[in-house]
Amino acid sequence: MDIEVLSSMWPEDIEHEAGKQFNVEKPRGDQDMLEEVTIVEEPTIVDFQHLIELTNYTDKGSSQLAYLVKHWEYKQANAVRLLREELDNLSRQRQESELKKLEILEEHRFEEERYGGDKRSISILDGIYDILQEVPRRKSNIVVPSKRVEIDAEYDTVIYWKQRAMHLEKMLETSMQREQLLKEKLQESIKNLEKQSSPVEELSQILKRADNFLHFVLQTAPVVFGHQDKELRYRFIFNHFPSLQEEDILGKTDVEIFTGSGVKESQDFKKEVIDKGLPAKREITFETELFGSKTFLIYVEPVFSKAGETIGINYMGMDITDQVRKREKMIKLREEIAVQMAKETEFNRTIHITEETMRAKQMLATMSHEIRSPLSGVVSMAEILTTTKLDREQRQLLNVMLSSGDLVLQLINDILDLSKVESGVMKLESTKFRPREVVKHVLQTAAASLQKILTLEGNVADDVPIEVIGDVLRIRQILTNLISNAIKFTHEGKVGVKLYVVPEPPFAKEGSQPVSDGSTCNKSTVNVSKEETCTSMPQTSSDQRGYHGKKYEGSCQNHSQSEPGTLVKNGTKDVSEEQAELPETTMWIRCDVYDTGIGIPENALPTLFKKYMQVSANHARKYGGTGLGLAICKQLVELMGGRLTVSSRVHCGSTFTFILPYKVSLSCDNSDDPDDLSDMDDHGATNDDASADFFQFQQRTLGSLFSSNGSSRTQRLLPHNIGYCYANSHKFNGFSETKEMDFVEDSCSVAEAVEISSEPENSFRHSSDPHNESAICRDNHHWNDENAEARASTRDVSSCSETSRDVDTKMKIRGPQLPPKRQEKSDNCSQSTLNSSQEVSNSISKPKILLVEDNKINVMVTQNMMKQLGHTIDVVNNGIEAVRAVQCRSYDLILMDVCMPVMDGLQATRLIRSFEETGNWDAAVKAGIEQPLPSDSLQPDCTRPKRTTIIALTANASSESADDCFANGMDSFESKPVTFQKLKVCLEQYLP
């Protein structure tokens, strides 16, 4: 019997014809491919008893078994059928032979009974009757041949019958023999059958084959599969890499076998499958002592009993640690790539934005600049217009126009400053300056435009050096901004500045933000009071006069420095030289600007220094301003390496503190030594300012000059004066050239006023001037008053710049003092500065030379040559600046480049000559250069200004011909490049 008829023990469903999942080669004969494969059989641990139970109880097991049985039965039936057929065959043959025998016997009986009577009576006549016909025909397949008995004897003779009987006898014998043979064969066949088709043997053989296949397939596969019963105890497990003994696993649950993360999870998962009765897959990561960290993909299916109850689970696990690791790596990589992509786009965007911002800033700067120039033209023209005869309405309109223009200018200046700082274009200059002077000037200018009853005070500690090095312009700007802010938000009480030396702050070393705390403030207050007591001596008027001169000089400097980088100031040059020679140290000076104003709520502090931010919209409406001031201050302070902080209490006041590093040239400490300052034009006058430690200014509410309209003004100003202050305060920032001019004027008027108060006998001309102006001014105010309520708030906020010039700036100088040791010197000064003839005498000793030149290299060369020749010179860059310089100060010699931007040398010369001839600047005004009214005070001999020598510097171009030079009022011309020789000749010829 061949086993190929039998199928394997694979579950019945996989034997489906269509889509066979498993194809097992059916071995033929000894063609067993598995023979050569060594199969290690240990890994399988089988609880046979349970397996039998399983096959008994579970559907699948029983059906499998049923199938096997059926199959076996079928085989048996087949064998039985075959046997039975054979048996039938044999029995038929036997029947036949018996029949034959019977026939023969009959024949014999017939023969005998012929005499004795036969059962059948056969007629003799009936010869054709043949009994043989009744014998059933043999089947063709019957091996017994039907042979005719051949008898030689003659029919129906005795011999014949004898012969025939013998024949039949033989035939019977062979038949008997055959029967015996068949019987034996049958016996053998049955025996054989019994031997071969034992079902157990066959089944176990099949099982073994299947087992072998399984082993062959699974021998190195990283799979574990098993069966667990309802309590999740292992009943069967296959594991190719067994690390536990059979007894350690069977009958135990996962949790009992090993511990670690994931074990519980798998246990729970299996339980879940049992509960739900549905197969499921899950990935579980194990972290056990037994096999370390591994991830398995686990498939669990429930096993049901015939009654449909869950009696256990089959589970299959595959080690997918590597795959998981790879997958995770892939995910991580993908994530990283995504992050990188995101970053990249972010970067790109940032770059784009930065570029855009830069472009926008540049654009803003350019635009501001472009807007400013024509606007300043408009504003200055409007200012000129105010001096002409106008009717009331015109004047009023003009005032609005001016104040609006001023506001726009201020805004543009702020923006320009900010964008300069932000784009890093802002350059700081190092110049030597005197902190006391700066404080005093700023306070004085603030007092000049003060519109309310406030005390302005300044304290400078003893340890602050007389002179320090820093960017005075910017520092002044910060200070002015903070003070004007303080004034703006303070309605009564005082606004003050304190200056004292502090040790190097921590942020300078670590860059951390300092918090201005109350303790330091307290300390400083103590400091101040101490100083107040020790230095309170009346200041002589000479101080003010000295300051006057210095102020003048200072504003000229501002003037030219307002365009950084375009010129080399000789003062700067001096400083740098000194820096090279003298040892210097860095000193940190703290400046507190305090007020008793409305204070700043705490929640507004963080945004205080942000651009366009004000404490609230209400404040912006009430107090005006752009919200740029503090942002600029902060940026400037930080640009200089310092910190700006604020502390404030609502309704009590605010204190803005900035700490800045300054370079201190050690020799400067003895700067009160006159020799040290011999190269300074007005050192004598400034000395006292430089060392004064306490200043106080108060607005005189009802100045005698304005008594007629004082009351109405006060009324108007108290609620609305803020904008006015603002509009005024920006005038001292020194941004634009127009502003500079205002500044000059303001400072001059301040000085003038002081002069009046201190020297009444000498002030006829001066005092008459303010009277005239005040008349105009009064008119202004009057009109303002009338319309203030009717007009929009912008008008309230604004006020005419004209008024700012002649505000009753009669400040009371309460604490001016002079150290006794310098008394003598200041006396000298006061005499010398009584009138400006001093300047003339100065110019004799030291000629004042102005170089007007736009080319940096030429400036540098000429300046150095002049220095070698023993002259320091002032430098400006174009014709307009030249005119302004002449307005500020008289020069003995002007070296004028002909071809310059903005205004060329020829026109500038014409304007200067026009002034010298007429004594007024009308021509300059026509050309758009604002006229500084108080400059008159510096030209006391107003009869006729002296003629300044102007020498043209030409490049020998046809447009700069000598004829043109002479025609425009130049005295001589020199061709460029300048040489020592040329300069020397020039100076010898034109300077006495």
Next chain:
Amino acid sequence: MERNPMRRQLQVMRKSLFDQGYLDEQFVQLEELQDDANPNFVEEVVTLYFRDSARLILNIEQALERKPFDFNKLDGYMHQFKGSSSSIGAKRVKAESTLFREYCKSGNGEGCMRTFQQLKKEYATLRKKLEAYFQVARQAGPMETACRPK
């Protein structure tokens, strides 16, 4: 002759600059301005010159890209450039800029372009030579540069 080889080399370089016409007497003027207080004056001025004129050249270049030429503008730039160049005694550059201005006046755009190319060449050469010169000067020591050839 100087004993210091560095200084000798410096003098040779300087002489060749004059001999080849790169520099003129104005440069000597600058050198005369150099003293103890301003030991590097010449170099400072020359550095300033190159920094400042680079901008001008760029301006001119940009102006030359726009057609038709704005000869007034070109002339203005070149005026500045020429002034600077003559101040430091850059003879050849100055000569080219003079020519350029003449072309400007006659409205010869072709000539302007040509001259400007030539000018840039001269300018670059001068820059290279002066840079080398000052480098040697720095190596030779601060005092040497102040020495005037006599």
